[in-house]
Amino acid sequence: MKKIFLFIFSILTGIVVLLSSCSKDLMERTENAPALTPANIDLNAGIWKPILLSGPTEFMVAAPSATNTPDYIAQVNEIKTWQKDLTEEEKSIVKYWSAGAVLRWNEILRELVAKHNLPPYQNADGTYPIPNANNPLAYPQFPFANPPYAARAYAYVSAAEYDALVAAWYYKKLYNRPAPYTVDATVNPLIPKSDLPSYPSEDAVIEGVNTEMLKLLFPGDQDFIQQKAEEHKRARIIAGANVRSDLEAGEALGKLVAQKFVTRARSDRAGAAVGTPAIWTQMEQDCIARGETPWISQESPKRPPMLPLFGKVKTFLFDSLTMVTQIRPGPPPSTSSKQFKDETAEVLYYSQHPTRERKRIIDFWADGVSTLTPPGHWNSIAAEDFIKQNFSEVRWARNMALLNMAMMDAAIVCWDAKYAYFNPRPSQVDPAIKTLTGLPNFPSYVSGHSTFSAAAATVLGHIIPSRATDYNNMAVEAELSRLYGAIHYRSDIEVGFTAGAKVGNYAIQRAITDGAE
Amino acid sequence: MLKKLNEQIKFMIIFIMVLAPAVSIAQTDMDAIMMNKQQFCNGPIYDHSSWDHYWEGTFKRNNENLGTVTTQSVMFMSNYGITDKLNVMAAAPYVWTRASAGTLHGMKGVQDLSVFVKWKPVSKSFGKNKISLFTIGGFSTPLSNYVIDFLPMSIGLGSTNLTARGMVDFKHGRFTVTGSAAYIRRSNVKLDRDSYYDTGLHLTNEIKMPDAAYYQLRTGYRGRYLIAEALLTNWTTLGGFDITKNNMPFPSNRMNATMVGANIKYTLKKFTQLSLLAGGNYTIAGRNMGQSKAFNAGVFYAFYFGKRGKS
Numbered sequence: 156m157k158k159i160f161l162f163i164f165s166i167l168t169g170i171v172v173l174l175s176s177c178s179k180d181l182m183e184r185t186e187n188a189p190a191l192t193p194a195n196i197d198l199n200a201g202i203w204k205p206i207l208l209s210g211p212t213e214f215m216v217a218a219p220s221a222t223n224t225p226d227y228i229a230q231v232n233e234i235k236t237w238q239k240d241l242t243e244e245e246k247s248i249v250k251y252w253s254a255g256a257v258l259r260w261n262e263i264l265r266e267l268v269a270k271h272n273l274p275p276y277q278n279a280d281g282t283y284p285i286p287n288a289n290n291p292l293a294y295p296q297f298p299f300a301n302p303p304y305a306a307r308a309y310a311y312v313s314a315a316e317y318d319a320l321v322a323a324w325y326y327k328k329l330y331n332r333p334a335p336y337t338v339d340a341t342v343n344p345l346i347p348k349s350d351l352p353s354y355p356s357e358d359a360v361i362e363g364v365n366t367e368m369l370k371l372l373f374p375g376d377q378d379f380i381q382q383k384a385e386e387h388k389r390a391r392i393i394a395g396a397n398v399r400s401d402l403e404a405g406e407a408l409g410k411l412v413a414q415k416f417v418t419r420a421r422s423d424r425a426g427a428a429v430g431t432p433a434i435w436t437q438m439e440q441d442c443i444a445r446g447e448t449p450w451i452s453q454e455s456p457k458r459p460p461m462l463p464l465f466g467k468v469k470t471f472l473f474d475s476l477t478m479v480t481q482i483r484p485g486p487p488p489s490t491s492s493k494q495f496k497d498e499t500a501e502v503l504y505y506s507q508h509p510t511r512e513r514k515r516i517i518d519f520w521a522d523g524v525s526t527l528t529p530p531g532h533w534n535s536i537a538a539e540d541f542i543k544q545n546f547s548e549v550r551w552a553r554n555m556a557l558l559n560m561a562m563m564d565a566a567i568v569c570w571d572a573k574y575a576y577f578n579p580r581p582s583q584v585d586p587a588i589k590t591l592t593g594l595p596n597f598p599s600y601v602s603g604h605s606t607f608s609a610a611a612a613t614v615l616g617h618i619i620p621s622r623a624t625d626y627n628n629m630a631v632e633a634e635l636s637r638l639y640g641a642i643h644y645r646s647d648i649e650v651g652f653t654a655g656a657k658v659g660n661y662a663i664q665r666a667i668t669d670g671a672e
Numbered sequence: 673m674l675k676k677l678n679e680q681i682k683f684m685i686i687f688i689m690v691l692a693p694a695v696s697i698a699q700t701d702m703d704a705i706m707m708n709k710q711q712f713c714n715g716p717i718y719d720h721s722s723w724d725h726y727w728e729g730t731f732k733r734n735n736e737n738l739g740t741v742t743t744q745s746v747m748f749m750s751n752y753g754i755t756d757k758l759n760v761m762a763a764a765p766y767v768w769t770r771a772s773a774g775t776l777h778g779m780k781g782v783q784d785l786s787v788f789v790k791w792k793p794v795s796k797s798f799g800k801n802k803i804s805l806f807t808i809g810g811f812s813t814p815l816s817n818y819v820i821d822f823l824p825m826s827i828g829l830g831s832t833n834l835t836a837r838g839m840v841d842f843k844h845g846r847f848t849v850t851g852s853a854a855y856i857r858r859s860n861v862k863l864d865r866d867s868y869y870d871t872g873l874h875l876t877n878e879i880k881m882p883d884a885a886y887y888q889l890r891t892g893y894r895g896r897y898l899i900a901e902a903l904l905t906n907w908t909t910l911g912g913f914d915i916t917k918n919n920m921p922f923p924s925n926r927m928n929a930t931m932v933g934a935n936i937k938y939t940l941k942k943f944t945q946l947s948l949l950a951g952g953n954y955t956i957a958g959r960n961m962g963q964s965k966a967f968n969a970g971v972f973y974a975f976y977f978g979k980r981g982k983s
Contacts, residue, residue: 179860183875262873269869276918294917453775455736506777514819518864525869525919535867535875582775589777591822593920641777 184539185262188254193547196351200549201325203670205318206471206556207415211325214411216404219330219354222338230398231339237393238343245393246345252390253346256361257316257551258538263365263383264312265527265534267373271300272525274458274596281456285429291375298373302603303465303566305528307425308372310471310556310563311416315364317556319412320549323360323405327352336395345394355404356397357548362387363409371417423469428462435459442577448490450579450598461597466571471560472661482568482657484650487578487600498644499588502581506588506641513639514591520604520636523593529604529633530562533611536629540619553671558614561662565610565655566603572654573598581644592640602643605634605651606658613659617666630655700749701761701788701808702888703935704841704850705899707753710978714750717949717970719743719765723962726824729914730959739773741824741962745783749970757792764815767827776825779818783828786812788835802843808854810835821863823921824962830923831858831881848894848901854886861923870913870924879924882911890935899937903953906930915960925960932956933966947972 201211220226237245252259275284275295284295291297298304332354336344366384370377388406391397442449452458470478488494505513522529537558541551578600582588595603612630616623634652637643666672707713722742725734747765754760768780787810794805813832820830837854858881866877885908892901912926933953940946952967
């Protein structure tokens with residue numbers, strides 16, 4: 156008996172061990188991204204047109220010490236000491252950061268957005284708490300990184316990186332200090348060699364911009380951000396890519412440029428975008444006064460609309476007059492019109508006839524709660540394509556800035572229309588419409604996904620013309636996903652798409668004239 | 673005879689109503705009942721499970737945007753006695769879900785095929801007592817490409833599972849106690865989207881699924897025609913993460929549940945091919961799952977291919 160027990164026990168144990176031994180480890184798409192090896196170091200990027208800076212010399216970077224001074228030699232010795240005895244962890248951080256600083260910090264930002272993209276839980280009395288930037292760790296944590304918040308965050312960080320790198324490239328060419336492995340042949344570069352002067356360090360510029368910008372945007376995540384920043388700087392020294400003074404000068408420059416963007420962000424009206432109960436009511440009343448059915452929150456308890464005044468935020472690519480006169484979409488079909496009824500019936504059809512392929516499209520583009528948001532999704536798409544383009548860091552930053560300024564301005568255009576018209580969602584006017592994705596808590600017209608996606612596809616098609624058709628097809632799929640999901644009418648997506656494409660064209664206008672093409 | 677049958681069915685329905693809310697039905701991978709050699713038993717089971725409260729991590733709450741979430745299924749089960757000590761069984765359910773409030777669309781479809789092999793290598797009698805040991809191996813895999821990323825409306829989690837279970841059954845006259853423990857190896861699963869956040873951002877469509885453990889203690893009466901048992905069941909996910917505040921559930925959450933329940937199986941005396949089954953269970957503790965009340969009912973029909981035996 157005992158033997159048999161033992162026999163069964165060992166069979167079961169054997170099966171369990173066998174089952175648990177196979178690896179479930181994931182391979183993520185950019186985990187093994189190759190080390191950045193620019194096809195062109197863009198040595199003259201110091202003359203590219205900045206976004207906010209008056210010019211590359213607005214912030215002074217002091218001349219570095221010469222490479223034959225004891226100070227410099229001591230710094231090279233720091234590299235050599237690290238390199239003597241490298242741990243696996245040190246090798247892995249070098250590999251991680253070598254893929255590119257703009258790329259990695261963009262991924263970190265996407266992670267922070269996804270972490271914070273959660274609507275607050277209601278209070279006991281049925282009202283909702285609002286996150287407080289001055290008390291970011293208390294529930295609800297600051298920020299609620301919803302799509303407009305995220306679009307703005309991606310834009311500010313990318314634009315600040317770009318301006319700071321234009322300044323850095325100016326000083327790189329001016330001071331022309333070579334990389335440590337060029338000065339001292341006994342330094343072993345753990346990254347591809349480059350002819351780009353290493354002072355100030357472009358990596359540290361990007362790290363400095365991010366640490367400074369993210370204090371504003373994600374004030375509750377400083378431990379995580381600082382840990383990444385320290386790791387990034389250490390990776391550059393271990394790799395023999397920079398000496399400490401390259402990093403210090405770069406980080407200082409990055410922070411100064413970022414502070415200029417922080418100042419702009421503090422006065423861009425985003426802080427007031429939540430509005431007030433009086434404003435929420437007024438928007439509803441205005442809609443009724445126009446003879447239309449107003450949007451009503453379908454959540455229970457009723458949640459105030461998301462960022463009703465985000466449409467007033469200061470744009471990057473055009474002024475507010477241009478937005479209102481040139482880009483703002485015309486009114487949606489009247490809620491009492493035949494067209495509106497027909498479009499509602501179309502939404503009902505998609506609600507009642509989901510196919511597996513449409514569900515795939517809905518889920519692929521949903522980018523809802525707890526995700527990096529639609530602008531973040533387009534950052535992923537762009538970043539993974541940019542990896543293959545072998546851009547320099549400054550060109551990476553410029554292209555990300557164009558993309559993200561377009562998507563932030565698209566968010567502003569879209570939110571402006573949503574609250575100018577306050578149009579109800581399909582499931583509000585026809586309760587038979589059940590949604591195949593989460594129902595966003597704000598007015599329907601125009602679709603955010605469509606506006607973001609058309610803006611992004613337009614910009615990306617300019618940056619990588621060979622992919623223009625693909626990007627357009629992706630944007631079309633993204634807009635349709637919202638109709639298939641039964642949360643938007645056809646007018647919402649089509650008009651949003653047109654508005655987004657217009658915004659994208661303003662970014663192209665900038666791209667043509669910024670000196671990089 | 674038909675009249676007698678009707679009475680027995682009535683009796684069964686009363687049983688179902690009294691004991692409404694089972695984790696599983698008699699003659700499954702979870703119990704100590706074996707089919708005899710060449711006996712082939714099969715039939716449908718209907719299951720109804722609903723909850724209006726759930727655990728978001730360890731925080732118990734309701735959600736007015738879901739109301740009551742109901743999952744129903746009709747499962748077809750088959751069980752065949754290769755020998756008296758070796759049974760093989762298979763089942764596949766059609767599942768549909770619905771939320772009573774909010775705008776979310778329900779989901780429906782054919783869920784997972786499961787196949788179990790139950791082996792009773794040891795069975796010893798000591799006077800009125802009998803002790804049996806079982807090992808059970810199982811495999812399950814989705815039969816359709818259903819959406820797993822729309823919890824709690826999704827009809828399943830999409831993983832392909834391998835189960836290894838050990839079970840001990842003690843019988844004293846008609847009184848029985850059965851205890852079992854299983855380790856469930858779950859394959860990674862894939863989403864329709866290409867990134868997700870659990871406790872960090874992952875740039876892949878693949879989710880690392882934590883394995884799970886499944887324990888059950890059941891006790892009761894096991895007669896020739898009537899089997900009635902009380903069940904205590906625990907499902908523990910070995911890893912996974914908690915749903916963050918006001919977030920949606922995710923396939924790799926740490927889903928745990930402890931349930932109490934009861935099962936009845938009644939075989940008609942005059943028509944032993946036919947068995948009626950009913951059961952119910954109630955979740956008494958959980959994590960990242962709904963506090964479900966469930967009941968089920970089914971009918972099994974047995975074919976005797978070989979020498980006539982009894983189920």
